[in-house]
Amino acid sequence: MLNIEDIWLKTCNILQREVTAVSYDLWIRSLAPIDYSNGIMYLSTSSESAKARVLKLHYGQIKEALSEVEPQITDFKVLDPLERDNYFKRLEEQSQEKSPYTNPICSFNQKYTFDNFVVGNSNKYVYAAARGVAEHPFDKINPLFIYGGVGLGKTHLLHAIGNYLKVNNPELKVLYVTCEKFTHDYIESLKSSKAQANAEYRDKYRNNIDVLMIDDIQFISNKAGTQEEFFHTFNDLYQKGKQIIIASDRNPKEIANLEERLRSRFSMGIIQDIQVPDYETRLAILQKKAQQEHYSVEEDVISLIAEKCDTNIRELEGMLGKVCFYASLLGKPTANLDDFNEALKDVINTSKQNLTADRIIDCVCKYFSINKEDLIGKKKNKEIVEPRQICMYLICEMLDLPLVSIGELFGGRDHTTVIHAREKVSDLIKENNRIKVEVNDIKSMANRM
Ligand code: ADP
Ligand code: MG
Numbered sequence: 001m002l003n004i005e006d007i008w009l010k011t012c013n014i015l016q017r018e019v020t021a022v023s024y025d026l027w028i029r030s031l032a033p034i035d036y037s038n039g040i041m042y043l044s045t046s047s048e049s050a051k052a053r054v055l056k057l058h059y060g061q062i063k064e065a066l067s068e069v070e071p072q073i074t075d076f077k078v079l080d081p082l083e084r085d086n087y088f089k090r091l092e093e094q095s096q097e098k099s100p101y102t103n104p105i106c107s108f109n110q111k112y113t114f115d116n117f118v119v120g121n122s123n124k125y126v127y128a129a130a131r132g133v134a135e136h137p138f139d140k141i142n143p144l145f146i147y148g149g150v151g152l153g154k155t156h157l158l159h160a161i162g163n164y165l166k167v168n169n170p171e172l173k174v175l176y177v178t179c180e181k182f183t184h185d186y187i188e189s190l191k192s193s194k195a196q197a198n199a200e201y202r203d204k205y206r207n208n209i210d211v212l213m214i215d216d217i218q219f220i221s222n223k224a225g226t227q228e229e230f231f232h233t234f235n236d237l238y239q240k241g242k243q244i245i246i247a248s249d250r251n252p253k254e255i256a257n258l259e260e261r262l263r264s265r266f267s268m269g270i271i272q273d274i275q276v277p278d279y280e281t282r283l284a285i286l287q288k289k290a291q292q293e294h295y296s297v298e299e300d301v302i303s304l305i306a307e308k309c310d311t312n313i314r315e316l317e318g319m320l321g322k323v324c325f326y327a328s329l330l331g332k333p334t335a336n337l338d339d340f341n342e343a344l345k346d347v348i349n350t351s352k353q354n355l356t357a358d359r360i361i362d363c364v365c366k367y368f369s370i371n372k373e374d375l376i377g378k379k380k381n382k383e384i385v386e387p388r389q390i391c392m393y394l395i396c397e398m399l400d401l402p403l404v405s406i407g408e409l410f411g412g413r414d415h416t417t418v419i420h421a422r423e424k425v426s427d428l429i430k431e432n433n434r435i436k437v438e439v440n441d442i443k444s445m446a447n448r449m
């Protein structure tokens with residue numbers, strides 16, 4: 001089951017940034033999540049008129065924010081109090097016969113298709129592999145393991161495979177779950193003493209299924225019981241010739257505390273990475289997005305966004321949406337540079353102006369869960385030295401500070417130490433994907449804060 005409270009909380013955080021404070025207090029605050037089913041989130045509100053207002057004013061934004069938080073959600077419905085009561089009554093009637101695991105077919109986000117996926121140098125191999133699996137499941141690419149940093153299109157590709165199979169092989173039972181959902185279902189089945197609950201769980205993941213897609217598998221790290229269960233699920237499906245597709249934010253080699261036997265299972269098929277898109281691909285993604293969403297926006301705005309946001313496609317799209325939303329607030333037919341400056345002044349101008357070495361240091365400490373004294377201090381263990389070098393590298397890259405001053409920030413180190421760190425990390429980025437992902441994540445964190 002999705003955790004609807006949690007999803008709604010995250011959605012509200014997004015909406016708070018997108019709508020005016022008044023609108024938020026009047027219309028959004030009174031919504032409450034009551035259920036999720038088949039891609040649709042159900043929200044209740046206090047009256048019929050509140051329902052009408054919120055739908056009229058904020059339908060698009062709420063829908064967008066919900067699916068940003070949880071791609072499985074493709075739409076939502078608002079129920080007034082009477083509708084809510086009827087809804088619960090119906091649910092109760094249905095739940096008397098129905099069990100939670102009987103239907104493994106899930107819905108996919110309609111926007112996440114192969115057609116909507118822009119292919120460039122950073123993702124052409126992963127696209128080909130995903131497409132290959134969709135066109136010829138159960139063939140050579142099994143499992144397909146996709147990995148890459150946050151917001152680079154992994155979930156999009158999994159849904160694209162799902163959407164494709166739904167059209168071209170509708171008889172196949174395709175299940176998409178996040179690792180958290182898999183863990184949750186497993187724990188629920190353990191908690192239940194009923195043999196039936198266990199059988200239903202097995203049916204869902206082993207018997208009643210042709211294709212299993214599991215997203216964000218990195219969260220399985222440290223969960224010994226879930227790893228064991230997944231290992232058996234994997235073997236069972238694999239032996240029956242079922243298709244398995246896995247996405248992760250890092251290479252199997254880099255998932256901490258992962259059992260060796262799982263790591264080797266993940267490597268049995270194809271492991272394919274997805275890279276940060278280059279400028280031209282970012283431009284193409286923005287153009288496609290503008291076309292899809294019917295945004296009217298000047299070309300120089302698009303190129304500016306592509307230039308400024310170089311780490312994460314989700315943020316890229318978020319920026320475009322924000323600029324167009326500002327233009328629409330003013331009733332302008334086309335978004336231009338003024339809207340860009342206004343909408344993104346917090347993100348771009350201030351972040352560049354206010355970006356300081358201290359903020360980068362803070363981000364590095366948070367990201368690696370280490371404290372500042374250690375980061376700038378004398379410790380020589382790898383857990384500290386690597387973050388320290390990454391931090392020096394990022395300060396060199398992101399700020400215009402003299403090397404000597406950077407050395408001073410790190411307990412009066414010599415400027416040659418800074419040069420060494422910069423060169424070391426820039427070499428590592430080329431050969432080690434984990435470092436590359438980490439550096440990118442911290443960069444976007446520092447730009448955002
Ligand atoms: P991840 O799962 O890797 O964190 P997502 O698949 O959620 O990333 O992608 C984030 C956003 O970027 C989604 O809205 C997705 O549609 C979009 N996106 C990612 N890659 C592409 C691409 N190549 N073309 C078009 N949109 C993309
Ligand atoms: Mg994802």
